[in-house]
Amino acid sequence: MTGKPDISDERLQSLFDEVRKNRPEVSDSLYARILHDAGVVQKDVVPEQVTGAPGVLSSMLRAIGGWGSLGGMVAAAAAGIWIGFSNPTLVAPSLESDNTVQNSEFFDDLASGELMFGDSLFFEEG
Amino acid sequence: MEMAFDQMSELSDDALLVLYANGDPQAAASLTARLAPRLLSFCARLLRDVAEAEDVVQETMLRLWRMAPDWEQGGAKVSTWAFRVARNLCTDRLRKKKGVDLDSAPEPIDEAPGAEAQLIASDRLAALDWALDQLPERQRQAVVLRHIEGLSNPEIAEILDISVEAVESLTARGKRALAGHLSSRKEELGL
Numbered sequence: 001m002t003g004k005p006d007i008s009d010e011r012l013q014s015l016f017d018e019v020r021k022n023r024p025e026v027s028d029s030l031y032a033r034i035l036h037d038a039g040v041v042q043k044d045v046v047p048e049q050v051t052g053a054p055g056v057l058s059s060m061l062r063a064i065g066g067w068g069s070l071g072g073m074v075a076a077a078a079a080g081i082w083i084g085f086s087n088p089t090l091v092a093p094s095l096e097s098d099n100t101v102q103n104s105e106f107f108d109d110l111a112s113g114e115l116m117f118g119d120s121l122f123f124e125e126g
Numbered sequence: 127m128e129m130a131f132d133q134m135s136e137l138s139d140d141a142l143l144v145l146y147a148n149g150d151p152q153a154a155a156s157l158t159a160r161l162a163p164r165l166l167s168f169c170a171r172l173l174r175d176v177a178e179a180e181d182v183v184q185e186t187m188l189r190l191w192r193m194a195p196d197w198e199q200g201g202a203k204v205s206t207w208a209f210r211v212a213r214n215l216c217t218d219r220l221r222k223k224k225g226v227d228l229d230s231a232p233e234p235i236d237e238a239p240g241a242e243a244q245l246i247a248s249d250r251l252a253a254l255d256w257a258l259d260q261l262p263e264r265q266r267q268a269v270v271l272r273h274i275e276g277l278s279n280p281e282i283a284e285i286l287d288i289s290v291e292a293v294e295s296l297t298a299r300g301k302r303a304l305a306g307h308l309s310s311r312k313e314e315l316g317l
Contacts, residue, residue, distance in 0.1 A: 006312065012308070015254050020274060020276075037184065038187070041191040
């Protein structure tokens with residue numbers, strides 16, 4: 001190995017080119033191993049994102065304060081509906097005194113559709 | 127944020143790593159498709175054992191996934207970082223195998239090609255592998271990175287942790303030595 005080697009740069013370069021064309025291919029099993037590792041590490045690093053972005057319903061639930069708040073809102077809504085549909089004597093028994101006759105006429109008119117919203121204001125103010 | 131696989135082909139390695147750290151399931155596949163073939167080629171050339179090279183590539187990629195949340199964009203290139211890790215892992219394995227400090231080992235004298243080289247189908251490629259094996263460790267790594275993997279001198283300098291001038295010197299001496307080793311078998315190989 002003394003003196004000037006008689007393999008030219010061009011010949012050496014063509015050998016390098018040949019090597020590049022004969023690179024080992026990445027096997028499916030190696031890809032699978034690498035991506036398995038990636039998934040495991042990703043779960044550790046970013047657990048929230050990996051489990052998926054929160055949906056619209058879960059975002060709304062979080063915005064109103066969770067399941068406890070939602071239960072309170074449902075109870076309040078149910079109470080409102082009950083008040084709306086109940087017999088007024090049950091809702092406000094104190095009205096059952098001197099105005100019993102007037103009240104019963106008012107509710108009769110309301111039931112028959114003869115009384116409009118403005119009439120009730122007139123009725124209250126006398 | 128989740129992107130389609132084909133959209134990712136336009137992104138830099140840096141951006142893919144950030145996407146991975148943000149939970150994108152496709153980013154890892156894209157980065158693996160880019161890096162694994164080059165790393166495997168490099169490691170197989172150094173270790174002369176594809177199964178062992180595969181283990182090193184897997185370990186390199188695992189380290190990449192682990193450091194993804196701390197990756198600083200605009201710093202080192204992801205590929206350079208990965209080659210550096212792979213090179214260190216290969217060096218460790220070779221040292222364990224041979225039980226000597228390869229950097230301080232004397233340059234070997236011409237020997238017959240090893241059994242592994244004889245198993246490779248092409249005589250010329252086997253001869254090149256054999257000739258590469260005759261080079262000191264750093265020369266071999268520099269020649270493989272420059273002339274087979276096609277990396278730039280600054281990238282190789284970063285991977286080998288030496289100056290660009292040292293890379294130029296290593297690759298020049300490596301190529302000269304390679305040509306010398308191959309010259310001794312020129313007739314036999316029809317070069």
